[in-house]
Amino acid sequence: MSQKSSAPITRTHAAGAKPPAERVVRDIRRATRKQHSSEEKIRIVLEGLRGEDSIAALCRREGIAESLYYSWSKEFLEAGKRRLTGDTARAATTDEVKALRQEARTLKEVVAEQALELRLLKKHERGWGRPRMRYPGTEKLEIIRLVEQSHLPVRRTLEHLGIPPATFYRWYERYQTGGQEALADRPSRPDRVWNRIPDDVRGRIIDLALAEPELSPRELAVRFTDRERYFVSEASVYRLLKAHDLITSPAFIVVKAADEFHTKTTAPNQLWQTDFTYLKVIGWGWFYLSTVLDDFSRYVIAWKLCTGMAASDVTDTLELALTASGCTQARVRHRPRLLSDNGPSYIAGDLADWLARQQIEHIRGAPCHPQTQGKIERWHQTLKNRILLEHSYLPGELEARIEAFVDHYNHRRHHESLNNLTPADVYFGRAQAILQERERIKRQTLQQRRLLHRQQAA
Known part of the structure; x- marks a missing residue:
C-alpha cells in the first residue's frame, strides 16, 4: 500500500513573510504525492494493455499523468524483450548485477596488471620504461598492441610501461595514417636546408x-x-x-647575442641605430620610413620616407644625419658607429663602400635577434601607435604627420629610461642642468613641507 509523507507542509520564512500561493500549492503536491510500488506499476500497465478502459480514463482513476503511464509501459516492454532474448542478468536485482560487474572488473584489472608486470620483466633488459628511451618501429607496434589488448585504462597501462601519453598517442596517430612503416625513426636533421652555404x-x-x-x-x-x-x-x-679544425686560438670565440650592449654608449653620436619600417598610404601602397636614431639619447637625428629599401635610401638618410648632427662641419675625434640588422640594403656592397669612404664602422645585430636594435624597434612601435590611428590618403599627408610626431617625440615626450628627460635634452647636453634644477626644486619643496608641518604642530 502506498503511504503519504508526514513531512510538514508549512515552511519557516524570514521576517514572517507569507509564501506565495504557487509555492504553497507546489509544496502540498510534493508532500502528498503518491508513491507507487513496483507491483502497482505492473498492475496499472497490464490494465492498460487489456484495453478495457481508455488510457486517459485509467490515468484519471489512478491519479497519474498519461506521460508517466507510457514511461512505465515502455520500461515494462523493454524488460520483457531483453528476458526473451536470453538476458538472464535480469533475474538478479540491480544492486547484485552492479556488484558482480564491479567484482569482475576488479579481477580483470588485477590479472591485467600481473600479466603486464610479467611482460615488462622480459623487456627489462631491453630498457623499456627508461627516460628518453628510443624504441624501434617493431617495439612501438608491440607497445600499441599491448595497450589495445590490456583490460587496464590506457593511462594506467602507459604508467606501467613508463611511456608518456603524448608520445604514445603520437605513435598511434602515425600508425593509423601510415601503418607500421610510419613508426620507424625519422632522422632529426633535415635532408636539405634552404639557407645552406654553397x-x-x-x-x-x-x-x-x-x-x-x-x-x-x-x-x-x-x-x-x-x-x-x-x-x-x-x-x-x-x-x-x-x-676543418682551423680554430687554434682561444681568441676565436663566438659572441652570444645579448639583450643589450655590454659596453653602453656614454655620449651622443657614439652609436647610431638605423632601420626601415612599413607605412601604408591608402590608394598609393606601401612606403618605407628610414630612420637614424642616436643610441645614447634616443634622439631621431634624421628620417626619410622612401618608396623602396635600397642601399641608396640608407645612404641618403645617413647624409641627412651627418648634416643635422654637425659631423660634416665640425672636426670630430671619432665618427659615429652604425648599428643595423641584416636586411638586404644593409649588407649591400654599395653601402659598405659608402661607409668606408665616410670612415663609419658598421655593426650588424645577430640574425633573428631584434633586441640588439631594441631602441629603434621601440621607436617604430611608438610611431605606429600614433600615426596609424588615422588613415593617410596622400604621401605628403603621411610625411607631414611623421614630421609633427618626430618633433613631439624629440622635444616634448619624456622618456622613463632617460630619467624623464626628452631626447633633445640629452642629445644637446641639457640633461645635467635640468636634473640639477629638478633636484633643487625637490629639496626646496621638502623644506617648505617641513616648515609648514612645524607651524601646524606649534
Whole structure:
C-alpha cells in the first residue's frame, strides 16, 4: 500500500513573510504525492494493455499523468524483450548485477596488471620504461598492441610501461595514417636546408682563412663580405672553421647575442641605430620610413620616407644625419658607429663602400635577434601607435604627420629610461642642468613641507 509523507507542509520564512500561493500549492503536491510500488506499476500497465478502459480514463482513476503511464509501459516492454532474448542478468536485482560487474572488473584489472608486470620483466633488459628511451618501429607496434589488448585504462597501462601519453598517442596517430612503416625513426636533421652555404663559397672561405690565419671568425666574415660581396655570418664561419679544425686560438670565440650592449654608449653620436619600417598610404601602397636614431639619447637625428629599401635610401638618410648632427662641419675625434640588422640594403656592397669612404664602422645585430636594435624597434612601435590611428590618403599627408610626431617625440615626450628627460635634452647636453634644477626644486619643496608641518604642530 502506498503511504503519504508526514513531512510538514508549512515552511519557516524570514521576517514572517507569507509564501506565495504557487509555492504553497507546489509544496502540498510534493508532500502528498503518491508513491507507487513496483507491483502497482505492473498492475496499472497490464490494465492498460487489456484495453478495457481508455488510457486517459485509467490515468484519471489512478491519479497519474498519461506521460508517466507510457514511461512505465515502455520500461515494462523493454524488460520483457531483453528476458526473451536470453538476458538472464535480469533475474538478479540491480544492486547484485552492479556488484558482480564491479567484482569482475576488479579481477580483470588485477590479472591485467600481473600479466603486464610479467611482460615488462622480459623487456627489462631491453630498457623499456627508461627516460628518453628510443624504441624501434617493431617495439612501438608491440607497445600499441599491448595497450589495445590490456583490460587496464590506457593511462594506467602507459604508467606501467613508463611511456608518456603524448608520445604514445603520437605513435598511434602515425600508425593509423601510415601503418607500421610510419613508426620507424625519422632522422632529426633535415635532408636539405634552404639557407645552406654553397660548396664553392665554403671553399673560398677556407682559402681566405688559410691565407690570413690571424683573422678571427668575425673578422673573416666581415672581410669575406666586403671582398666577395657575399654575406656570411660569424656563426657560419665559426662552424665551418671548426669542422676543418682551423680554430687554434682561444681568441676565436663566438659572441652570444645579448639583450643589450655590454659596453653602453656614454655620449651622443657614439652609436647610431638605423632601420626601415612599413607605412601604408591608402590608394598609393606601401612606403618605407628610414630612420637614424642616436643610441645614447634616443634622439631621431634624421628620417626619410622612401618608396623602396635600397642601399641608396640608407645612404641618403645617413647624409641627412651627418648634416643635422654637425659631423660634416665640425672636426670630430671619432665618427659615429652604425648599428643595423641584416636586411638586404644593409649588407649591400654599395653601402659598405659608402661607409668606408665616410670612415663609419658598421655593426650588424645577430640574425633573428631584434633586441640588439631594441631602441629603434621601440621607436617604430611608438610611431605606429600614433600615426596609424588615422588613415593617410596622400604621401605628403603621411610625411607631414611623421614630421609633427618626430618633433613631439624629440622635444616634448619624456622618456622613463632617460630619467624623464626628452631626447633633445640629452642629445644637446641639457640633461645635467635640468636634473640639477629638478633636484633643487625637490629639496626646496621638502623644506617648505617641513616648515609648514612645524607651524601646524606649534
